[in-house]
Amino acid sequence: MNASQRREGLIALLRSDRNPTMGDLALELGVSVRTVRRDVAALRLRGMDIEGERGRGGGIRFARFAPLPPLYLEEHEAVGLWLSVQLSHLVSGIPFSRGSQTAVNKVLASLPEQRRRNLRRLAERIIVAGTASENIRASMGETVPTLLSAFERCFSEGRCLGFDYQDRKGARTRRRIEPHGIFVDVPVWYIVALDLDKDAIRMFRMDRISNPRALRQGFEPSQEVLETFLAETDAPASRRLSGG
Amino acid sequence: MNASQRREGLIALLRSDRNPTMGDLALELGVSVRTVRRDVAALRLRGMDIEGERGRGGGIRFARFAPLPPLYLEEHEAVGLWLSVQLSHLVSGIPFSRGSQTAVNKVLASLPEQRRRNLRRLAERIIVAGTASENIRASMGETVPTLLSAFERCFSEGRCLGFDYQDRKGARTRRRIEPHGIFVDVPVWYIVALDLDKDAIRMFRMDRISNPRALRQGFEPSQEVLETFLAETDAPASRRLSGG
DNA sequence: CATTAATAGGTCAGTTCTTGGCCTATTTGG
DNA sequence: CCAAATAGGCCAAGAACTGACCTATTAATG
Known part of the structure; x- marks a missing residue:
């Protein structure tokens, strides 16, 4: 089992188990505690809101009730975001600019199919x-x-x-x-x-x-x-x- | 960028782009074609229905409905997005640029509380x-x-x-x-x-x-x-x- | 019908990344 | 104070990844 599969498994465990310790998860996943710790850190870096409770009786879990507002972008907003990133890429070598490209890809990919199609058609008509x-x-x-x-x-x-x-x-x-x-x-x-x-x-x-x-x-x-x-x-x- | 991040990016690209070739993706992701090929193989192993079309004019794409991926932005991606929009606003009067500001606000608002705080602290240290x-x-x-x-x-x-x-x-x-x-x-x-x-x-x-x-x-x-x-x-x- | 552009994947050496072990610091409950 | 837990630094050994190069196959183009 490679790292990304294991992290998927970790997410699944966090969803089902109430408040496991890193030790529990390590046993379950068949790796060392240190590795679980690193996996959790990686998921947090990816933006997952996992909270840890220290001390005796502690453990980790997904942050309680984080009902994130669903992302609804209107067409002109999505196009604007895309265009902003394209424009800012004309100036290369600015910090975090590489991240903006992957970010906008992720944002656009997270939109529903219909909207994405419209968006693509619009963007294809814009030449930077x-x-x-x-x-x-x-x-x-x-x-x-x-x-x-x-x-x-x-x-x-x-x-x-x-x-x-x-x-x-x-x-x-x-x-x-x-x-x-x-x-x-x-x-x-x-x-x-x-x-x-x-x-x-x-x-x-x-x-x-x-x-x-x-x-x-x-x-x-x-x-x-x-x-x-x-x-x-x-x-x-x-x-x-x-x-x- | 490590392999699993790159594969996330690959999924986003496949959802956004119509029918890219492995070569397109390699350029976009900054790795060799062989590596993209391996990534696609890995995603297929993970159960994703990615179909390839051989021959001239070919490419790859999701075969059916790929499930909507949740939006996970890493910190550098979120900062990059924000910064891109700020930079593009230096050029006023471009179509859809007003939309980009509200868009980035929505995107940032959809991130978990913790992350939003970090992000704000980071952005406060950037002067455009x-x-x-x-x-x-x-x-x-x-x-x-x-x-x-x-x-x-x-x-x-x-x-x-x-x-x-x-x-x-x-x-x-x-x-x-x-x-x-x-x-x-x-x-x-x-x-x-x-x-x-x-x-x-x-x-x-x-x-x-x-x-x-x-x-x-x-x-x-x-x-x-x-x-x-x-x-x-x-x-x-x-x-x-x-x-x- | 030859050429070109594409998917698909085998092999191998070099390199990078992951992993586990060990460590410290800190927090919490008993 | 002690035990249990999160959190994370550091390091060596090993595993996995990567790119280069290769072949096979398929499909469009002229």
């Missing part, structure tokens, strides 16, 4: 490209405060988005788009979209958008639009859900 | 200051790969840390410190510490550290050291762990 050049940084303007909520809603619910757009030359035009993807080049981001009027795939920089509004019209989010766009623009390496 | 100037960015060097794991361990377990340090003028000295705090100025970070030999509070930049090693000697992590340091240096506004 890298960090913007000084030029772009310097030229970056403010984001209209109403854009975020309108865009988040349209992007995840599959609704078309309307806004006024100011292009590089300063010309303003009114647009109606299907927002299929997000392209992030920290701290700038772009909407990769099908322009309904021009019937062509276009990229819209967030700080050039004004008067955003969710439209009635829905659309079928498609990764294809994003793929096509990426293929055309010869984009750099990207981060996908649990993909590095 | 802001973004470094171009000057600092340009002068930034590489981080020694072994520093992260040694430092993470010493920082969270309350162990002293030893290393060689090269100061601004290029002089190299050997140091022994109590790492009380982390000061992050993206993408640079500093250890705020008590220098044991000089008996004074000092800040050490991560890219000037070499030959890090965990020392036997322990210490009592104290927020006071960090506070003192911050008061002395007139540091900018900081982010702390909220709500948890």
Whole structure:
């Protein structure tokens, strides 16, 4: 029996037995007390709330009544968490950053199947490209405060988005788009979209958008639009859900 | 990371990713393909229904319903998650970033009481200051790969840390410190510490550290050291762990 | 139909990790 | 004060893991 099997057995024993001593468990599991002690320490490190009572008559047990609130994340929260971790990984070499990747994987894995599927579909439409050049940084303007909520809603619910757009030359035009993807080049981001009027795939920089509004019209989010766009623009390496 | 931790990570990945290849998983987990193969074999032995598809375009996946795993985050994972969200908030106005804050609060709230307390104590010792100037960015060097794991361990377990340090003028000295705090100025970070030999509070930049090693000697992590340091240096506004 | 990309798994040497024994410190009940 | 229990440091011997290299097999692609 290897360590991980034995630890599963230990958990089972802790569930059934009321208040065993380390000695009891050692006998039961056929290993030394020192090893049981180490196993318990390992389970505690893994986050299990096992309490020990010292002194004569003592023992260990799962902490009484720890009715943990079930983890319910809304879609935008789960996506936000995932995106935060991806973004922070652009800055490598910060303490605990490796842990954040495994953590977000665990969190996402602990969500119910249906939600996980939706999430994957959403995340596949988000490309974290890298960090913007000084030029772009310097030229970056403010984001209209109403854009975020309108865009988040349209992007995840599959609704078309309307806004006024100011292009590089300063010309303003009114647009109606299907927002299929997000392209992030920290701290700038772009909407990769099908322009309904021009019937062509276009990229819209967030700080050039004004008067955003969710439209009635829905659309079928498609990764294809994003793929096509990426293929055309010869984009750099990207981060996908649990993909590095 | 040991084998059982890695296998947990593997399960999480298999639940999140659609149909990864052994190669994908190996990259993600930082081990060889052969080891992933062995891990998958071990999980199958443990009764998990993981099916593999051979040939080009193949991969592996859970065959049917894999039971919902309980969410167990290790300390470094929880801290990493929290820190990632704090860091990503330095870049405001990215879609879904507001959701990430409430998400991380929910996740932390779902951890057992004991762990939440530890976590809060750890997070209180981390200061996310802001973004470094171009000057600092340009002068930034590489981080020694072994520093992260040694430092993470010493920082969270309350162990002293030893290393060689090269100061601004290029002089190299050997140091022994109590790492009380982390000061992050993206993408640079500093250890705020008590220098044991000089008996004074000092800040050490991560890219000037070499030959890090965990020392036997322990210490009592104290927020006071960090506070003192911050008061002395007139540091900018900081982010702390909220709500948890 | 050859090539390529994938799963699957055998073998072996080197290394790392686990284990048990022994130890100290601390807490608790009698 | 003593006995029993948790808690955990340290160390040597041994077990298990890991990566490299290998073969076999399967499936898609051109």
